[in-house]
Amino acid sequence: MSLLATAPEGRPRAISAPGGPVPSFEQLFFEHAPFVWRALRRLGVHEADAEDVCQEVFMIVHRRLASFEGRSSVQTWLGRRSLGAAGRGSEAELHDRRRKNR
Structure with missing residues (x-):
């Protein structure tokens, strides 16, 4: 879990959204990466894939952060992104298994 081991020295500032201030991407990552990894x-x-999938979740979060409306908590929003990424990983594994069994 090396990508989760360090935190930034300073606090990046929050960005505003209709539902109130949203933490910056850096804040989201360092505060919520352990939650996403556990989820x-x-x-x-699999533990061996969790760090890569965690990075994938945060790549999605980085692209979609401006669309976060604040109608749910940040953690709920991240949990939904995690669920989607975990599902895509399962679909890819299933596809690989089927291809190998042909």
Whole structure:
């Protein structure tokens, strides 16, 4: 879990959204990466793949952060992104298994 081991020295500033201020991407990552990693493991992502899938979740978050409306908590929003990424990983594994069994 090396990507989760360090935190920034300073606090990046928050950005505004209709539902109130949204933490910057850096804040989201350092405050919530452990939660996302644990959620992925609970969703069945293998430990060896959890860091890569966690990075995928935060790549999606980076692209979609401006669309966060604040209608749910940040953690709920991240949990939904984690669920989607875990599902895509399962679909890819299933596809690989089917292709190998042909």
